[in-house]
Amino acid sequence: MNEDELDLLFHAMASQPRRAILEVVRENPGCNMNFVASHFEFSRIGVMKHIDVLEAANLVISERSGRERTLYFNPVPLQEVHEEWTDQYSRFFAGRLTHLKRMIEKGSK
Amino acid sequence: MAETTRAVFRVVINGTIDAVWRELTKQGEAQAAVFNCWLHAQALAPGRKMQMRTGSGKYVMVVGEITEFTPPTRFAHTFRFTQFDDPECEVIYDLKQLPAGVECTLTVDRMPVGTRTAKNMQGGGTMITETLKALVETGRPPLKIRLMYWAFGAMEFVLPKKSSSKNWPL
Numbered sequence: 001m002n003e004d005e006l007d008l009l010f011h012a013m014a015s016q017p018r019r020a021i022l023e024v025v026r027e028n029p030g031c032n033m034n035f036v037a038s039h040f041e042f043s044r045i046g047v048m049k050h051i052d053v054l055e056a057a058n059l060v061i062s063e064r065s066g067r068e069r070t071l072y073f074n075p076v077p078l079q080e081v082h083e084e085w086t087d088q089y090s091r092f093f094a095g096r097l098t099h100l101k102r103m104i105e106k107g108s109k
Numbered sequence: 110m111a112e113t114t115r116a117v118f119r120v121v122i123n124g125t126i127d128a129v130w131r132e133l134t135k136q137g138e139a140q141a142a143v144f145n146c147w148l149h150a151q152a153l154a155p156g157r158k159m160q161m162r163t164g165s166g167k168y169v170m171v172v173g174e175i176t177e178f179t180p181p182t183r184f185a186h187t188f189r190f191t192q193f194d195d196p197e198c199e200v201i202y203d204l205k206q207l208p209a210g211v212e213c214t215l216t217v218d219r220m221p222v223g224t225r226t227a228k229n230m231q232g233g234g235t236m237i238t239e240t241l242k243a244l245v246e247t248g249r250p251p252l253k254i255r256l257m258y259w260a261f262g263a264m265e266f267v268l269p270k271k272s273s274s275k276n277w278p279l
Contacts, residue, residue, distance in 0.1 A: 005121075029114050029115055029116060029117075030114070030115055058119060058120075058121070061117045061119050061214070063117075072115070072116065072117035074117060074118060074119050075118070075234075075235050076118050076119060076120050076235055076238050076239060079235045079239060080120075080239065083239070083251070
């Protein structure tokens with residue numbers, strides 16, 4: 001990933017509404033704009049603008065289906081960042097720690 | 110009828126469209142982008158059967174039928190893991206030349222929800238696109254993938270007998 005692509009990715013992810021939109025798209029592959037907008041109180045235009053930012057970062061892929069845009073979450077850019085910033089060893093130990101964190105937090109609820 | 114879903118994976122590769130196309134369609138050698146399997150086909154044309162076999166040729170991992178073959182922009186085929194009894198899905202590779210490189214979109218269509226096929230394809234899609242990018246840009250897969258392929262080769266004997274090539278004539 002080049003610096004411009006990284007900027008687009010981190011800009012897209014640095015917004016709570018966009019992360020929430022991404023979660024809706026991830027959970028509902030092939031959903032359309034109206035479906036996504038129904039999950040939020042802000043306007044459909046607002047949702048469209050957020051989706052354009054997510055699409056520019058390659059996190060959302062939209063396909064034309066007649067007059068509709070169907071939306072899909074693309075996990076590849078996040079995987080690229082993960083791999084760029086970790087190596088075999090740090091991935092192993094960081095993975096152990098996040099696993100431990102999940103286990104403890106799950107148990108304490 | 111089982112509920113199905115669709116997954117889409119996209120990456121931009123700094124290379125030529127012909128180089129990307131070659132990695133996805135080459136025969137007679139391992140396809141490092143696609144789990145190091147070897148592509149075997151009656152012919153690379155719509156309606157012809159294809160398989161992805163292990164390097165030794167003893168096991169068939171995937172069987173399918175080519176649904177579209179339009180060099181160098183689209184390769185599509187049906188897809189079924191021989192080790193699972195899940196319904197088939199369809200794998201589509203779309204390549205598009207952009208100023209910044211080649212946009213490669215992998216679509217997995219009609220994935221049967223909640224099956225092992227769906228689980229494998231969700232993880233596999235990211236791995237294929239990422240490895241394809243590394244292959245075209247650097248000439249080889251990342252270290253973790255090379256280690257995994259080494260393990261695949263060493264552990265081939267654990268594959269189920271139902272995946273034996275003897276059971277899947279082309």
